[in-house]
Amino acid sequence: MSVECAPATPAEHTTPTAPTTPAGRDDHLPVPVTGWGRTAPSAALLVRPRTPEEAVAAVRRCGGRGTIARGLGRAYGDAAQNAGGAVLDMTSLDRIRTIDAEDGVVVCDAGVSLHRLMEVLLPLGWFVPVTPGTRYVTVGGAVCADIHGKNHHVSGSFSRHVLSLTLLTADGEVRTVTPGTELFDATTGGMGLTGVVLSAALRLHPVQTSLMAVDTERAADLDDLMARLTTGDDRYRYSVAWIDLLARGAATGRAVLSRGEHAPLDALPARARRRPLEFRPRQLPSAPGLIPGGLLGRPSVSVFNELWYRRAPRARRGRLQSIPAFFHPLDGVPHWNRVYGRDGFVQYQFVVGHGQEEALREVVRRVARRGCPSFLAVLKRFGEGDPGWLSFPLRGWTLALDVPAGLPGLGTFLDGLDEVVADAGGRVYLAKDSRLRPELLTVMYPGLDRFRALRARLDPRGVFVSDLARRLSL
Amino acid sequence: MKDAFGTPQTLLVLGGTSEIGLATARRLVARRARTVWLAGRPSPALDSAAAGLRGLGADVRTVPFDALDPSGHEELLGKVFAEGDVDMVLLAFGVLGDQAHDEARPLAAVRVAQTNYTGAVSSGLICAGALQAQGHGSLVVLSSVAGERARRANFIYGSSKAGLDTFAQGLGDALHGTGVHVMVVRPGSVRSRMTAGMVEAPLATTPDQVARAIEKGLRRRSETVWVPGALRVVMSALRHVPRPLFRRLPV
Ligand SMILES: Cc1cc2nc3c(=O)[nH]c(=O)nc-3n(C[C@H](O)[C@H](O)[C@H](O)COP(=O)(O)OP(=O)(O)OC[C@H]3O[C@@H](n4cnc5c(N)ncnc54)[C@H](O)[C@@H]3O)c2cc1C
Numbered sequence: 045m046s047v048e049c050a051p052a053t054p055a056e057h058t059t060p061t062a063p064t065t066p067a068g069r070d071d072h073l074p075v076p077v078t079g080w081g082r083t084a085p086s087a088a089l090l091v092r093p094r095t096p097e098e099a100v101a102a103v104r105r106c107g108g109r110g111t112i113a114r115g116l117g118r119a120y121g122d123a124a125q126n127a128g129g130a131v132l133d134m135t136s137l138d139r140i141r142t143i144d145a146e147d148g149v150v151v152c153d154a155g156v157s158l159h160r161l162m163e164v165l166l167p168l169g170w171f172v173p174v175t176p177g178t179r180y181v182t183v184g185g186a187v188c189a190d191i192h193g194k195n196h197h198v199s200g201s202f203s204r205h206v207l208s209l210t211l212l213t214a215d216g217e218v219r220t221v222t223p224g225t226e227l228f229d230a231t232t233g234g235m236g237l238t239g240v241v242l243s244a245a246l247r248l249h250p251v252q253t254s255l256m257a258v259d260t261e262r263a264a265d266l267d268d269l270m271a272r273l274t275t276g277d278d279r280y281r282y283s284v285a286w287i288d289l290l291a292r293g294a295a296t297g298r299a300v301l302s303r304g305e306h307a308p309l310d311a312l313p314a315r316a317r318r319r320p321l322e323f324r325p326r327q328l329p330s331a332p333g334l335i336p337g338g339l340l341g342r343p344s345v346s347v348f349n350e351l352w353y354r355r356a357p358r359a360r361r362g363r364l365q366s367i368p369a370f371f372h373p374l375d376g377v378p379h380w381n382r383v384y385g386r387d388g389f390v391q392y393q394f395v396v397g398h399g400q401e402e403a404l405r406e407v408v409r410r411v412a413r414r415g416c417p418s419f420l421a422v423l424k425r426f427g428e429g430d431p432g433w434l435s436f437p438l439r440g441w442t443l444a445l446d447v448p449a450g451l452p453g454l455g456t457f458l459d460g461l462d463e464v465v466a467d468a469g470g471r472v473y474l475a476k477d478s479r480l481r482p483e484l485l486t487v488m489y490p491g492l493d494r495f496r497a498l499r500a501r502l503d504p505r506g507v508f509v510s511d512l513a514r515r516l517s518l
Numbered sequence: 519m520k521d522a523f524g525t526p527q528t529l530l531v532l533g534g535t536s537e538i539g540l541a542t543a544r545r546l547v548a549r550r551a552r553t554v555w556l557a558g559r560p561s562p563a564l565d566s567a568a569a570g571l572r573g574l575g576a577d578v579r580t581v582p583f584d585a586l587d588p589s590g591h592e593e594l595l596g597k598v599f600a601e602g603d604v605d606m607v608l609l610a611f612g613v614l615g616d617q618a619h620d621e622a623r624p625l626a627a628v629r630v631a632q633t634n635y636t637g638a639v640s641s642g643l644i645c646a647g648a649l650q651a652q653g654h655g656s657l658v659v660l661s662s663v664a665g666e667r668a669r670r671a672n673f674i675y676g677s678s679k680a681g682l683d684t685f686a687q688g689l690g691d692a693l694h695g696t697g698v699h700v701m702v703v704r705p706g707s708v709r710s711r712m713t714a715g716m717v718e719a720p721l722a723t724t725p726d727q728v729a730r731a732i733e734k735g736l737r738r739r740s741e742t743v744w745v746p747g748a749l750r751v752v753m754s755a756l757r758h759v760p761r762p763l764f765r766r767l768p769v
């Protein structure tokens with residue numbers, strides 16, 4: 045069976061930078077662009093192709109400072125910015141082309157959001173293979189950051205479920221790229237620097253209902269948490285833990301584990317069984333732009349984290365939760381990133397392998413000791429690393445935390461954490477990065493030399509370039 | 519590119535031997551700055567400034583730059599930008615002059631004005647244009663509290679800084695939304711070569727404190743920075759003191 049669908053992205057969630065002009069008009073001015081963390085703005089011409097042909101034309105026509113594709117701008121740093129050049133806003137290329145509802149394969153444009161895919165696919169009994177902590181990312185962004193979800197230990201990263209891609213390369217040609225090829229492995233995780241993904245074919249995951257059956261438990265400290273994740277994760281498709289990094293002393297690393305599975309039909313109460321695949325996310329009003337600075341200080345964040353830890357059940361099994369509540373709690377408040385005010389914020393996410401638990405403990409200790417006002421950090425156990433040359437995951441532990449960028453001395457502090465991570469053979473996640481010391485990149489990403497060599501061959505003039513690429517000499 | 523904290527990787531200092539400029543460069547090299555351009559009048563002092571920063575691990579290049587020769591600015595600054603992006607330009611050149619001497623010799627007073635104001639208008643506009651073309655960067659301008667209110671003791675210098683300050687503010691507004699950030703820095707008296715041998719003013723500060731304030735201003739993308747910060751309050755009070763009274767104040 046094949047179904048044709050119309051595009052739609054809720055206006056509230058599209059690229060925050062306002063004025064865009066269709067490709068073909070050159071008389072518009074550069075606009076400032078930032079990532080989700082709202083740091084380091086730079087100005088670029090925003091071009092919004094409406095068809096693959098317009099995208100080809102935009103790439104062929106781009107000037108000396110090149111171009112980069114941009115999805116929904118959920119990368120935290122400067123990955124989807126291109127100072128002085130062009131930024132291709134891909135969100136109008138948002139058609140779902142075909143859905144094979146028997147075998148669970150969707151073919152769609154790169155600008156389609158995972159939110160939209162869920163709206164369309166869930167009623168047919170299919171779910172996206174991997175979802176990050178927000179539904180408002182595009183398929184192109186998911187491929188090029190090679191994103192991971194709570195199921196990484198079972199399913200690997202997003203690109204593992206990509207059957208093929210169409211990629212617009214620097215020469216203006218459109219190529220079909222399939223797994224197992226160099227170009228595929230350079231593109232997945234390649235942060236848009238190999239070209240513009242125009243469409244993708246994805247393998248889906250079958251579900252009986254749109255609800256999650258969730259087990260929750262508390263862990264008293266970091267070691268307790270790691271032990272619970274190590275022994276229990278295999279029983280769950282989805283697993284993640286929220287850590288309170290402000291708790292010090294014996295409680296350092298206390299956490300709430302939340303693990304689950306798609307609920308089978310027979311787990312639903314009779315009334316819900318009538319419409320088991322319904323998907324209706326609810327939303328609160330946007331977060332205000334100005335929150336009194338004090339609300340984000342250490343004491344209030346500390347109180348928030350305390351309340352949240354106490355509220356969580358010590359142990360609870362099989363609770364039914366909606367997909368948004370389980371996977372995307374932050375999506376309930378559009379533009380929550382504004383609460384960090386003018387200075388913006390930084391997300392620090394790293395991974396270290398198994399056997400490097402001491403490095404993880406060291407980072408957690410340092411963050412706790414310093415008292416970074418960080419709302420709930422997330423810890424997850426990754427499965428096997430992924431084939432993408434610049435893909436982030438490694439078998440081991442990944443921790444992600446948000447910190448306000450205005451915190452004095454934060455730059456030096458995070459540089460110190462990088463050393464711990466690099467010494468342990470770990471790495472930081474490029475989709476979240478806005479501040480890594482460039483010298484550490486080759487240490488963290490051994491695939492970088494191959495990546496650079498392929499780019500030099502494929503794109504000798506440097507048509508595809510971003511602020512991230514300039515900052516880190518990618 | 520600048521990182522999330524506004525720290526540049528490439529820095530251009532106009533007035534390459536300035537003590538404040540070099541203190542700032544040293545701080546930034548300790549963070550992310552790897553390439554530093556020192557633009558100034560060729561001298562052994564300029565070479566040793568470059569050597570000092572090289573010792574800290576930076577790749578340093580010098581370029582001849584004379585504020586008093588605006589006709590040459592476009593070409594030589596153009597060469598710097600042609601070599602690659604500049605993430606931050608620090609406008610650090612300036613002369614204090616000698617008020618009593620310069621009042622009696624108008625041509626000497628004109629040199630102060632031409633260095634501090636005209637030279638900055640020319641080089642500032644050229645750098646602003648280049649930053650705008652690259653779509654990012656900070657232009658940091660060393661103004662002075664002396665430009666806030668005319669003082670009998672240094673109004674030639676003060677008026678040149680007032681002109682510079684107004685120019686830089688306007689430039690900041692012109693560049694708003696272009697990805698380029700203009701920051702006006704207003705230090706009080708700074709213990710440097712420029713003030714050596716003079717009676718120390720209240721709230722005197724050091725080049726390193728100015729550098730620190732600049733680093734913070736970059737992080738916060740501030741438009742105006744006072745050093746020390748208390749001067750903002752002091753000056754907003756002094757601004758309203760009636761002139762007959764102000765004339766008699768020992769400031
Ligand atoms: C609240 C929140 C939670 C998150 N949770 C997770 C998580 O759990 N796991 C995880 O892995 N990530 C997570 N992320 C990060 C996010 O998934 C990635 O940054 C993702 O790439 C964002 O997709 P986007 O469409 O917004 O892309 P953008 O942010 O716009 O771009 C990201 C990168 O993809 C490139 N790109 C985008 N579209 C294309 C295209 N069509 N062709 C070529 N290149 C393209 C851009 O050039 C850029 O390099 C989270 C982000 C937020 C804000």
Ligand SMILES: NC(=O)c1ccc[n+]([C@@H]2O[C@H](COP(=O)([O-])OP(=O)(O)OC[C@H]3O[C@@H](n4cnc5c(N)ncnc54)[C@H](OP(=O)(O)O)[C@@H]3O)[C@@H](O)[C@H]2O)c1
Binds near residue numbers: 704706
């Ligand atoms: N020191 C203070 O108390 C104070 C207070 C407020 C503001 N400021 C301002 O801060 C800036 C830096 O001052 P500083 O304390 O670092 O003083 P400094 O060490 O004396 O530096 C002044 C710089 O200006 C350069 N310069 C002078 N005339 C020039 C010209 N015609 N062309 C090119 N360069 C020229 C000097 O270069 P040469 O080596 O070639 O002479 C020197 O590099 C100045 O703008 C100053 O007005 C200083």
